[in-house]
Amino acid sequence: MKKLLLALLVAAGAAHAEDVLHLYNWNNYLAPETVKRFEAECKCKVVQDYYGAMEEMLAKLSAGAKGYDVVVPTGFAIPPLVKQNLVQPLDKAKLPNLKNVDAGFMNSPFDEGNKFSVPYAFTTTLVGYNDAKIKELGLDPASWAIIFDPAVLAKIKGKVTVLDDSRELFAAALMYNGFSANSTNPEEWAKAKETILKAKPFWAAFNTQSYIKELTLGNIWVAHGYSSDMFQANLDAKAAKRKFGIGYVLQKEGNTLSLDSVMVLKSAPRPDLAYKFINFMLDGKNSSELTNMIGSGNPNAASAQFVQPDIKKISAVFPDAEAKKKLVQLSALEGKPLRELNKLWTQVKTAKKK
Amino acid sequence: MAYNNNRVSKWLISGPPLLYLILFFAIPTLIMAFAAFRFPGDYGGLLPLVGTNDAGATALLVNSENWRDYLTLENFGRFFDDPIYIELFVKSFWYAGITTLSCLVLAYPLAWLIARSPKKYRDLLVLLVILPFWSNFLIRVYAWMIILGPQGYLARAANGVLALFGVGPVQILFSHFAVIVVLVYVHLPFMVLPLYANLEKHDMNLLDAAQDLGANTWQRFWRITWPLSLPGVFAGAALVFIPALGMFAVPDLVGGTDGFMIGNLIKQQFLDSRDWPFGSVLSIMLTLAVLLLAAIAGWLGRGGKRDAL
Numbered sequence: 016m017k018k019l020l021l022a023l024l025v026a027a028g029a030a031h032a033e034d035v036l037h038l039y040n041w042n043n044y045l046a047p048e049t050v051k052r053f054e055a056e057c058k059c060k061v062v063q064d065y066y067g068a069m070e071e072m073l074a075k076l077s078a079g080a081k082g083y084d085v086v087v088p089t090g091f092a093i094p095p096l097v098k099q100n101l102v103q104p105l106d107k108a109k110l111p112n113l114k115n116v117d118a119g120f121m122n123s124p125f126d127e128g129n130k131f132s133v134p135y136a137f138t139t140t141l142v143g144y145n146d147a148k149i150k151e152l153g154l155d156p157a158s159w160a161i162i163f164d165p166a167v168l169a170k171i172k173g174k175v176t177v178l179d180d181s182r183e184l185f186a187a188a189l190m191y192n193g194f195s196a197n198s199t200n201p202e203e204w205a206k207a208k209e210t211i212l213k214a215k216p217f218w219a220a221f222n223t224q225s226y227i228k229e230l231t232l233g234n235i236w237v238a239h240g241y242s243s244d245m246f247q248a249n250l251d252a253k254a255a256k257r258k259f260g261i262g263y264v265l266q267k268e269g270n271t272l273s274l275d276s277v278m279v280l281k282s283a284p285r286p287d288l289a290y291k292f293i294n295f296m297l298d299g300k301n302s303s304e305l306t307n308m309i310g311s312g313n314p315n316a317a318s319a320q321f322v323q324p325d326i327k328k329i330s331a332v333f334p335d336a337e338a339k340k341k342l343v344q345l346s347a348l349e350g351k352p353l354r355e356l357n358k359l360w361t362q363v364k365t366a367k368k369k
Numbered sequence: 370m371a372y373n374n375n376r377v378s379k380w381l382i383s384g385p386p387l388l389y390l391i392l393f394f395a396i397p398t399l400i401m402a403f404a405a406f407r408f409p410g411d412y413g414g415l416l417p418l419v420g421t422n423d424a425g426a427t428a429l430l431v432n433s434e435n436w437r438d439y440l441t442l443e444n445f446g447r448f449f450d451d452p453i454y455i456e457l458f459v460k461s462f463w464y465a466g467i468t469t470l471s472c473l474v475l476a477y478p479l480a481w482l483i484a485r486s487p488k489k490y491r492d493l494l495v496l497l498v499i500l501p502f503w504s505n506f507l508i509r510v511y512a513w514m515i516i517l518g519p520q521g522y523l524a525r526a527a528n529g530v531l532a533l534f535g536v537g538p539v540q541i542l543f544s545h546f547a548v549i550v551v552l553v554y555v556h557l558p559f560m561v562l563p564l565y566a567n568l569e570k571h572d573m574n575l576l577d578a579a580q581d582l583g584a585n586t587w588q589r590f591w592r593i594t595w596p597l598s599l600p601g602v603f604a605g606a607a608l609v610f611i612p613a614l615g616m617f618a619v620p621d622l623v624g625g626t627d628g629f630m631i632g633n634l635i636k637q638q639f640l641d642s643r644d645w646p647f648g649s650v651l652s653i654m655l656t657l658a659v660l661l662l663a664a665i666a667g668w669l670g671r672g673g674k675r676d677a678l
Contacts, residue, residue: 070640077414095412173540179621181641219543220625225514234518234542349411357642358451364629364637365453 034059036288039076039083041275042067043247044136046308049301057291076101076280084283085292089273091347093125093132102131102278109290112297112317120274120314123344132276133293134314136305139331139342140183140271143226143245145236147259148174159191159266162239163210168217174236176229179221181360182345183271184211187239190268196343199352208359212366221364227251230261241273242331246310263331265338272342274314306332398656405649406440415645444650454634454651458658461631464545465614468552472560472609473602475553480564480601481594484571491569498561506555510622513551517542517623543625551619556612560605567601568594603666611659631655 034057038045042065050061064083066072069092076086077099088096096102107113113133120134144156152170160167162175177184186196188207198204219235227244229235231251238245245263252261277296279289295301299317306313306322312332313322319333327333334342348356408416418439422428431439448454483494501509516523519542528538541547571594579589617632624630631651638648 068640070643073412074640077412099412173543215626218626219540220628224622225511229518232518232520234520353642354409354644357638357644357647360642361634361637362451362453364633365457367627 034285034288036061036085036285036292037083038063038292039072039086040065041087043243044087044275044305044309044311046304048308049296049304052301053292053295056295057288059288059291061292081282082284083280084285084289086278086280087135087275088132088278089275090123090125090344093276093278094347096278097126097131101281103281103283103286104130105133105279106290110294110297112294115297115299115302115315115317117314117316119339123274124346125344126276132278133297135275135277135296136302136309136311137272137274137314138241138243138311139265139334140178140187140239140241140273141245141263141265141331143230143238143240143248143261143263145230145233145259146262148236149262156237156262157264157267159187159268161237162218163188163191163214165213165217168214171236172217173219174234175218175238176220176222176226176235177218177239179223181356182348184221184239184363185356185359186271186343186345187266190266190270190343193268196269196271197346199348199355201355204356204359208363211363215363215366231255231257233257233259242312243310246332250310263329265331265334265341267341269341269343272312272344274344275311401649401652404646405444405653406442407646408439408441409644409646412643414643444646447647448650448654457629457631457634458654461614462658464548464552464630465610467549468556468613469560469606469610471549471553472557473606476557476560476564476605477598477602480561480568483561483565484568495562495565498558498565501558507618507622509555510551510619513547513554514542514623517547517550540625542623543628545624545628547623547625548620548628548630551623552613552616555616555619556609559608559612563604563608564598564601567598567604571597607663607666610662614659615655 036057036059038061040063045063050063054061066075069089072086072088073092073095076083076096086096086102110133116134120137121129123134126132142156142159142161144161148171149156154161154167154170161171162168162177168175177187185204185207188210189198189203190196192203192206192210194200194203194207222229222238223240226235226238226240227248228251230238230245230248242263245261249261249263252259277293279286279293283289296305297315299315299319300321302313302315303318303321305311306318306326310326310332312334313319319327322333330338404415407418410416416439418429418431419427420430422430479498483491483498486494515521518524519538519540521542524539524541527541531537531539575593575597576589579593584592614630615632615635616630617636620628620630620633635648635651635655638644638651
């Protein structure tokens with residue numbers, strides 16, 4: 016017994032002395048294989064902690080959570096982290112692979128000059144669908160009309176879910192009406208709200224949690240959601256040997272793009288490992304695994320040659336120059352416009368079916 | 370001396386739970402009540418009252434001249450300005466009310482059966498009632514999503530029967546009906562247990578005496594069992610009604626586009642909209658509404674007892 020205790024103590028001591036990188040990341044946003052290879056290369060351990068939403072991450076870090084080295088925020092969450100003094104400026108000399116990042120993704124309005132953040136991966140928000148059903152019904156998924164136009168929706172009533180996310184749903188409705196996804200013009204917002212209320216009776220649910228499952232079960236035929244989730248849904252449908260696949264395309268009116276970046280926290284216990292990790296992930300081959308295994312879009316130009324050819328053909332994951340023009344990042348909303356949108360959102364959520 | 374000792378031991382026993390309640394209930398409630406009068410911060414939370422002033426030192430920012438920039442009644446005004454909030458309250462009370470009533474109707478016969486079953490089986494039966502708690506709440510709700518889903522047996526059987534009468538298929542998942550079904554399922558044990566605890570203690574001799582005096586089955590139930598069980602009914606109703614009222618996970622998961630309840634709205638203020646002050650207003654209103662209801666129930670409960678005597 017004593018020997019066992021001693022062995023445990025020694026093991027614990029050894030683990031403690033080891034180098035550990037603490038990564039605070041999105042769920043399902045880094046393949047285990049990639050982690051293993053990084054651990055082998057840096058001779059360290061990676062401990063991941065996860066969040067499912069930006070607000071959750073911001074709330075935790077703003078409240079003073081410590082012990083993380085690297086965090087992976089979406090664009091609009093970068094300014095709050097910078098302004099609250101939670102992240103440190105990057106020493107670019109330690110990131111030789113930074114040159115691999117596509118210039119089109121650098122210099123975003125959220126962090127001009129990329130003083131604090133490095134683009135890591137992205138998803139697009141789009142329409143995913145049951146390919147067999149959509150073909151059978153002869154519907155066109157490449158327009159937002161498929162979730163907003165009552166004439167189209169009449170054919171798929173009760174088989175549609177939309178994101179339970181005010182920013183994303185209003186952005187889609189704004190683009191469907193021909194407005195900018197980032198508009199804060201009250202009249203345009205009112206139009207978007209009208210569009211949403213007209214379509215709402217045809218939707219089954221506002222859903223951000225289980226649409227992957229509902230799509231793969233065949234309960235839902237059309238879902239408004241994220242490209243990487245649709246990638247997952249399609250893999251799941253294949254694994255379950257369904258008679259249908261999950262297709263996903265960008266909409267002709269435009270789509271939102273969520274660019275996730277890596278940042279080093281001010282309180283990072285091991286900034287050295289943080290830099291090693293970021294530089295490792297900026298390597299083309301390592302970065303390509305984010306696309307090959309998770310289905311996320313890739314801002315890394317050097318990764319393209321390693322991406323599987325069939326994934327490269329999916330424009331929602333690999334938008335070409337033409338498609339990129341129609342992708343918009345959501346801007347940060349705060350203060351009065353945020354409260355105004357909140358009000359509209361409550362009206363949308365509480366409106367009764369007519 | 371003995372008196373003193375008694376007082377000390379009283380404090381020793383009631384002190385820790387009291388301290389716990391003060392720390393984790395009373396103080397947070399006061400903080401929330403105060404938050405309802407403040408402005409939201411730029412990045413969520415609340416607009417700070419203490420911060421760096423013009424001179425660069427950390428100081429209290431609010432003073433007698435500028436307090437209007439820091440404290441406001443606007444959040445309460447917003448609640449009453451738009452009828453949708455009140456309507457949502459009414460709807461949530463309606464949902465919770467139907468849930469409570471359904472639980473009562475289902476739980477009463479069950480609790481009565483358990484209380485009247487042979488003593489050696491009672492513990493086992495009670496254990497069976499609480500058995501669902503052994504698995505996680507969300508897993509049970511997800512199980513209901515599969516049961517109620519269009520590919521589930523229940524929906525297919527129901528729609529098969531409806532088709533015989535020439536009625537088109539109905540959607541069961543993502544409906545009001547689904548919300549109520551799952552709310553009833555989740556809360557049923559909370560109604561069964563207090564009812565059982567009450568019914569088990571009833572003196573059977575009373576029923577025998579009533580029978581001897583010529584009361585029929587219905588009269589025996591309505592004049593004796595039911596009035597005596599009212600404390601159990603009220604305890605169960607409170608245990609079901611209040612959590613059902615604040616529930617947000619169930620409407621989120623099975624509710625569809627109009628399953629939204631007051632709990633969802635409060636969650637939305639804190640997690641999505643970053644509007645803590647308005648979330649606090651909604652929470653306070655909900656607390657007040659529940660207190661009002663408890664007062665009414667207490668008043669009715671007293672009336673009920675008087676009838677029983």
